[in-house]
Structure formats: structure tokens, C-alpha cells
Amino acid sequence: MKQTDTDICVIGAGSGGLSVAAGAVQMGARVVLIEGGRMGGDCLNYGCVPSKALLAAAKQAHVMRSGGAGIAGIEPAVDYAKAMAHVSDTIAHIAPVDSQQRFEELGCTVLRDYASFVSGQEVQASDTIVKARRFVIATGSSPLVPPIDGLDGVPYLTNETLFDLREAPSHLLILGGGPIGMEMAQAHQRLGCDVTVIEGDTAMNREDPEAVAVVLDALRREGVSVAEGAMAERVSGDANAVTVHTKDGRAFDGTHLLVALGRRPNIGQLNLEAAGVDTSSQGITVGDDLRTTNRRIYAIGDVAGRGQFTHLAGYHASTIIRPMLFGLPAKAKQAHIPRATYTDPELAQVGMTESEARAAHGDIEIARFATDENDRAIATGKTAGFIKVVVHKGRPVGATIVGADAGELIALWSLALSKNLKMSDVAGMVAAYPTRAELGKRAAGAYFSPRLFERTTVKRIVGAVQRVLP
Structure with missing residues (x-):
């Protein structure tokens, strides 16, 4: 030894x-x-990197199919094997660093x-x-693969084996409506598969329900079937013919099964x-x-x-x-750690959701701004979504963003929570026009608007000053 x-x-x-x-x-x-x-661990080989690479391939197919901005859509020639080869190539490109x-x-x-x-x-x-x-x-x-009756006798996928596929599933059943399940549901639907998500509770149940509704609406319009309140009780079948039986008596048939029930x-x-x-x-x-x-x-x-x-x-x-x-002391904080689900539209969160903040602080205010009032969103045709900021005593304690690039936009609010900034600090930011980054500034502006434009006291002060100014 x-x-x-x-x-x-x-x-x-x-x-x-x-x-x-x-x-x-x-x-x-x-x-x-x-x-x-x-x-490189899970992120490089089975998680963040391959999933985002597959989502990119799927988005390309969706853009071609949907068209927009005066350009007619055309049905893409989807090659699932090549999409998965793009995943492998992406991993290989990053792997030398790790x-x-x-x-x-x-x-x-x-x-x-x-x-x-x-x-x-x-x-x-x-x-x-x-x-x-x-x-x-x-x-x-x-x-996490829970002991569901029959699961050990049926072929199933996890995020560690999904990206080894080279033939597209005809009908992919996904156990679990969390971030992994919903991302892979949309990716496979866009790549030509039928997809059914089976969730025992409500889909994306950790997130703000109002924001989740925007994501689910988009996925369902694209053809993803999302069954909520469907707790899996038993699984039966064999290769290319799997059935998930739920406790409420429903049965869902598919050709492949992805288990995405947590970690x-x-x-x-x-x-x-x-x-x-x-x-x-x-x-x-x-x-x-x-x-x-x-x-x-x-x-x-x-x-x-x-x-x-x-x-x-x-x-x-x-x-x-x-x-x-x-030998210097250091402690890890938690409140400023963001999370994002990279569906289209994306959903990102940092700090407390509205319900969490009400439970913790009671006295809160909500500042929000709709994406369809952002000029860049209007110009690109990506107007679904909103930003919601939870404010306590003039400081943000949480932010929810749903819409295009939400994962990018949440960084501002992570910084705000990390540095304990006031809403006035964010309102003082200048964002380039036209950008989606203006959403953060406009949300901060929405927090101050009632104080500035709706209070009689402010109007009286302005009127008085105007009368005495030379």
C-alpha cells in the first residue's frame, strides 16, 4: 500500500x-x-452541458418550424442522431479544461x-x-430512482443515460415535472417526439405559480402533455412499450421512460x-x-x-x-444564489418567492413589469412573461423572471441581494436601449411610480416649487 x-x-x-x-x-x-x-462530473457529462446543447438543437428546429417576423416557417429535417452528436461534440470541446x-x-x-x-x-x-x-x-x-413497483423490471433512462440515445423516442414518458423533466420534455417535443410529463404534485412546484403558468402554457401549446396530480404507483412493459400506472387510476403509454424525480x-x-x-x-x-x-x-x-x-x-x-x-474566516450565504429552468420561455428565481416572502416578512410590496411592454421583446416577438420583484422595507428580497433570457436577467437581482442594495440603486442603473436588461430598471421604476405620480403630497410640492422657480 x-x-x-x-x-x-x-x-x-x-x-x-x-x-x-x-x-x-x-x-x-x-x-x-x-x-x-x-x-468534470455530472455537469459536464450528464447535466448542464449536454442538456443545454440538446436544447439548442431543439430550439433551432423550433425556430425553423415557427418562423416569425415576416418569415414563413418550414418543417425542419430533424436528425436526432446528429442532434445528440452535437451534444457529444459540445462535451468534447469543454472536456480538456476539466x-x-x-x-x-x-x-x-x-x-x-x-x-x-x-x-x-x-x-x-x-x-x-x-x-x-x-x-x-x-x-x-x-x-434519484425511487422504489416504484415494477420499475426495476422495465428499461428506463436517467440524465446519465439519456444522452447516449441516437434514435429518437416515438413517445417519451417523463416521470417528474421539475427542471430536468420540463427541459427535456420541450427539447424532445421540438425534435419530433411525442412527450408526456407525469408529475405527482404540480409541475415546477418550487417556483412562483404565476410564472410556472406561463411556462406550462408555452409547452402545452407546443404539444407537450403535462399530467399533474398523477402519482406513479406502478410501471409495466418492456423495451419500446412502457406503461406508467398512477394512484388515481390513470395509465400512460409510451415507448421510452425518463426518470427525473430529483437527485x-x-x-x-x-x-x-x-x-x-x-x-x-x-x-x-x-x-x-x-x-x-x-x-x-x-x-x-x-x-x-x-x-x-x-x-x-x-x-x-x-x-x-x-x-x-x-486561515481567514468565511461563510457561505444562501439568499443570493439564483436558479433557472431553461425552457422556452425561461424561468429564473433568486431569493424568496412572493409566498415565501409573505410568510417570512408579512409586510411586503410587489414591483412588476410585463415583458410585452419592453421594446426589445416586442421587436423580437418574444413578449411572453414578466418580472416580479418582492420588496421589504425598500430592498429586494426576491425576484422572479419568466420569459426569454430570464437566466441572464436574474444576475442583476442576485447582485442586488448579495450587496443588500436598495430599489433606488437598481432604479439608478442605466441599461442600453433597446435591451431586455431594461426590464430590471423598469421593475424598479414600477416600485417608485405610485410614490411619485399618485401621491397628492408630491404633486403639491412640485406645484409649489414651480411657482417660485425663476
Whole structure:
């Protein structure tokens, strides 16, 4: 058995782990990076990158089919295999940045096996024991496949196998109406498949219902069937003939089944008990400093149970670099972390939704602006949606955006929450005309409009000043 000593041992080469490893080794720390699966983790290989690449191919087909702005639509010649080849090409283009070779060139020792703790200061990977001053667990999450009766006897897909397909499903059944389910539903519908989403609760139930209604309306108009309140009870069938039976007696037939019912933290192989690290159903238990119950060990990203977003993992990575390398205190905040579902129209959220803010603060105000009043949206024909900002004591505490480019537009409000800005700060921003970025400024303006234009006191003051001005 080999043994190596290091300053920092990073377990997991997804976005969070790679960010820690790259930052630490370039600032002079000795780093061992351990990965038993694919370099780049879920985001590069099975999640963000392939899904957005497939959505791009599907959008191209939709634009050709729909036409617009005086241009007649034409039915596209969809080649599903080539669309999936575009997915593979996209992954291959990005992969060198996350590769073992790059990280070894940076100075990391890279071990390609799964890690298991043997003590509070040591892990084993293959034939090597790694002793480290600090550990970072960044093992991510995997698809949650619940024990639905019959599911283990029927071929099914998850996000880890979906992108291996080269023949389009005739009728894709999707279990789960969350972000993954809804994105893949629209992508496959646009690529010529029939699609049925089967959701036990309401689709996209974490999001603002008013915004969700805009997304669901768009998907249903494109032909996606969304069955809500349809809790899966049993699955039957075989290859190319699958049936999902729900508790209310409905049955849904399709040729392929995608299970998109959430994620589970990857902790099973780590032997965390040997390291004195506590866990829960959400993942590894951490404090705001992202340390576990063993203070030598940090957990970041999906496995830390605070959200499952690539950008959150990157933020966690930047947070723990300070204490690990410089001994400086740092805590991870949560309120300014945005999320987005990349359907068309997109839906993005940061901070509290309206209902969450009412429960937390009671006294709130809502500032909103409709997309169909934005000149750029009108010019491009993408007018569906709105921005809604939840305001408490003059400061935004949450924002919901639904419409084209919502994932881009939410960044302004993430900054506002991060820096505790006032609505007046956002109102003072100048956005280029005509852009969708004006939506944020106009929403802030809508917050002040009643105060400026509808109050008699303001009008009296203006009138008085006008009478005395030379």
C-alpha cells in the first residue's frame, strides 16, 4: 500500500472540486485530487452541458418550424442522431479544461478511483492512502430512482443515460415535472417526439405559480402533455412499450421512460463514519462555513445539501479557499444564489418567492413589469412573461423572471441581494436601449411610480416649487 501526504485532498472532480483544486494548487498548496468517475462530473457529462446543447438543437428546429417576423416557417429535417452528436461534440470541446492532464500540468496529483475514509485524516483510493491536513468532499449527486413497483423490471433512462440515445423516442414518458423533466420534455417535443410529463404534485412546484403558468402554457401549446396530480404507483412493459400506472387510476403509454424525480447525494462509498462526519437525508451536515462535524473536512456543492447547482458549487469552492489557504474566516450565504429552468420561455428565481416572502416578512410590496411592454421583446416577438420583484422595507428580497433570457436577467437581482442594495440603486442603473436588461430598471421604476405620480403630497410640492422657480 502506498502512502502520500498532502495539504489538501479534494474528493470529486466536478465543478466544485475542480475549482478548489485549481485555485489551491496555483496558490502554492499541495493538492491530491481523487475521482472515480468521469472528470468534470455530472455537469459536464450528464447535466448542464449536454442538456443545454440538446436544447439548442431543439430550439433551432423550433425556430425553423415557427418562423416569425415576416418569415414563413418550414418543417425542419430533424436528425436526432446528429442532434445528440452535437451534444457529444459540445462535451468534447469543454472536456480538456476539466481533464486529468490539465490538472496534473497544474501540479495536482490525480488518483482515478473512488475514495473511502479510513480515519479522520486519511482516505484510501485504490492502493494509495492519502493523509491530508484538509479534505474537501465534492462528490455531487446522482439521479434519484425511487422504489416504484415494477420499475426495476422495465428499461428506463436517467440524465446519465439519456444522452447516449441516437434514435429518437416515438413517445417519451417523463416521470417528474421539475427542471430536468420540463427541459427535456420541450427539447424532445421540438425534435419530433411525442412527450408526456407525469408529475405527482404540480409541475415546477418550487417556483412562483404565476410564472410556472406561463411556462406550462408555452409547452402545452407546443404539444407537450403535462399530467399533474398523477402519482406513479406502478410501471409495466418492456423495451419500446412502457406503461406508467398512477394512484388515481390513470395509465400512460409510451415507448421510452425518463426518470427525473430529483437527485440523491453521493455519499455511499465514502465511509464517512470512519471520519466522524455526520449526514442527513439531504447530504453531509455542514455549517455556514461548510465544515462538517470533522473540522478538517469540508463539503461543497450538491453533496452539502444546500442546493444542486453548478454555480452554487463554484461559489462554495471560492468560499472555502480563504480559510483553507489563509486561515481567514468565511461563510457561505444562501439568499443570493439564483436558479433557472431553461425552457422556452425561461424561468429564473433568486431569493424568496412572493409566498415565501409573505410568510417570512408579512409586510411586503410587489414591483412588476410585463415583458410585452419592453421594446426589445416586442421587436423580437418574444413578449411572453414578466418580472416580479418582492420588496421589504425598500430592498429586494426576491425576484422572479419568466420569459426569454430570464437566466441572464436574474444576475442583476442576485447582485442586488448579495450587496443588500436598495430599489433606488437598481432604479439608478442605466441599461442600453433597446435591451431586455431594461426590464430590471423598469421593475424598479414600477416600485417608485405610485410614490411619485399618485401621491397628492408630491404633486403639491412640485406645484409649489414651480411657482417660485425663476
